[in-house]
Amino acid sequence: MHKLIIKGGSPLKGKIKIGGAKNAALAILSATVMAGDVVLLENIPDINDVKVMIKLIESVGAEVEWQGEDAVRITPPDAIAEMPPYHLSKQLRASNLMMGPLLTRFGKAEIPLPGGCNIGVRPMDLHFKGFAGLGAEISLDKGCVRAHCRKLRGARIYLDFPSVGATENLMMAACLAQGQTVLENVAKEPEIVDLASFLNCLGAKVRGAGTDVIKVAGVRSLGGCLRYPVIPDRIEAGTFMVAAAATKGDIQLENIIPLHLEPFRAKLREAGVDIIEGEDCLRVKVSGSLKAIDIKTLPYPGFPTDMQSQMMALLSTVSGTSLITENIFENRFQVVDELKRMGAKIKVEGRIAIIEGSEGLYGTQVKATDLRAGAALVVAGLMARGTTEITNTNYILRGYHEIEKKLRQLGADITMVKNGAS
Numbered sequence: 001m002h003k004l005i006i007k008g009g010s011p012l013k014g015k016i017k018i019g020g021a022k023n024a025a026l027a028i029l030s031a032t033v034m035a036g037d038v039v040l041l042e043n044i045p046d047i048n049d050v051k052v053m054i055k056l057i058e059s060v061g062a063e064v065e066w067q068g069e070d071a072v073r074i075t076p077p078d079a080i081a082e083m084p085p086y087h088l089s090k091q092l093r094a095s096n097l098m099m100g101p102l103l104t105r106f107g108k109a110e111i112p113l114p115g116g117c118n119i120g121v122r123p124m125d126l127h128f129k130g131f132a133g134l135g136a137e138i139s140l141d142k143g144c145v146r147a148h149c150r151k152l153r154g155a156r157i158y159l160d161f162p163s164v165g166a167t168e169n170l171m172m173a174a175c176l177a178q179g180q181t182v183l184e185n186v187a188k189e190p191e192i193v194d195l196a197s198f199l200n201c202l203g204a205k206v207r208g209a210g211t212d213v214i215k216v217a218g219v220r221s222l223g224g225c226l227r228y229p230v231i232p233d234r235i236e237a238g239t240f241m242v243a244a245a246a247t248k249g250d251i252q253l254e255n256i257i258p259l260h261l262e263p264f265r266a267k268l269r270e271a272g273v274d275i276i277e278g279e280d281c282l283r284v285k286v287s288g289s290l291k292a293i294d295i296k297t298l299p300y301p302g303f304p305t306d307m308q309s310q311m312m313a314l315l316s317t318v319s320g321t322s323l324i325t326e327n328i329f330e331n332r333f334q335v336v337d338e339l340k341r342m343g344a345k346i347k348v349e350g351r352i353a354i355i356e357g358s359e360g361l362y363g364t365q366v367k368a369t370d371l372r373a374g375a376a377l378v379v380a381g382l383m384a385r386g387t388t389e390i391t392n393t394n395y396i397l398r399g400y401h402e403i404e405k406k407l408r409q410l411g412a413d414i415t416m417v418k419n420g421a422s
Contacts, residue, residue, distance in 0.1 A: 108147065
């Protein structure tokens with residue numbers, strides 16, 4: 001097992017380039033199964049989740065070739081011989097995004113119930129109801145979801161909750177459906193907009209992405225796309241912003257879209273962090289004391305649940321009482337016990353975490369329980385006294401490309417130890 005060794009206390013300083021968005025890349029990679037010709041994607045992060053998604057689309061017949069560090073060339077399948085295997089699907093929650101593309105292009109989809117981080121119940125009923133509304137027949141047998149249809153038909157579908165995955169799946173399925181589909185109460189995340197832009201690059205007719213209502217006019221077939229760059233990762237950017245604040249550093253983030261960072265940029269400013277905005281960059285620095293704040297996670301454009309754990313680590317050393325209310329996932333406070341091992345004073349009451357700022361954290365052995373909890377422990381280790389050892393780093397590698405190298409570039413004392421040797 002790999003582990004991260006962090007010697008805390010060094011303020012982060014310098015410039016860092018943010019990579020492509022994990023969640024956008026996963027959805028867009030799944031959508032390439034619908035393409036009618038070659039696709040070249042750029043700014044693809046070389047992380048474990050992306051590697052699994054690539055194996056998934058290869059398992060149904062796509063040919064994938066890496067070109068350079070962050071570009072992939074994909075030749076989509078003409079027919080489906082096999083469905084995605086269980087050993088891959090169980091590794092990745094986003095494997096369910098294969099359903100929409102397979103169903104709408106080939107008339108059938110068979111996906112083992114997906115895996116991913118254990119951060120709470122994430123039911124697929126919204127996906128199933130939507131597919132059924134488009135005319136598909138859905139069945140669940142022995143842990144496998146099966147869907148088939150002769151031809152999907154456009155429909156008006158209302159989502160009971162603005163689920164990102166359901167919005168993406170139904171938007172993709174509607175692209176090759178007969179007639180117009182209207183999706184209401186949909187997710188509005190930047191990754192939804194990026195997926196819609198990619199689908200339109202293929203020849204789809206998607207309007208309204210980023211608003212409450214998405215309209216999709218079905219087309220007979222899609223083409224290819226010779227060049228499509230994926231948007232920057234707002235959660236990676238946010239993680240480095242929090243790390244800079246936690247270490248009282250001064251860093252500049254490059255290759256970002258500042259508008260996408262507004263929900264947590266606003267909260268960091270409220271806490272006393274100085275943020276200077278450029279066209280495609282941000283400077284983050286701390287020149288004084290930070291103050292306690294309250295946070296409530298909400299669907300975009302609210303504060304993202306994917307940044308909640310990192311902010312908890314930061315607030316654990318801020319004088320006063322901070323409250324974090326988790327409204328998206330009911331099991332996303334697993335990091336609390338690990339932060340308490342480092343000296344944090346946190347009490348959980350239902351969906352609310354009450355954080356009493358301590359004088360500081362101290363290094364010890366901790367383990368990542370999910371992707372963002374792992375990122376939070378990295379933040380905690382960077383500001384802790386002494387040495388922090390983080391195990392279960394496979395979670396961190398799912399969403400952050402060479403995080404230790406980027407942090408070392410900013411002056412952190414951090415090492416990834418592999419199989420007992422650094």
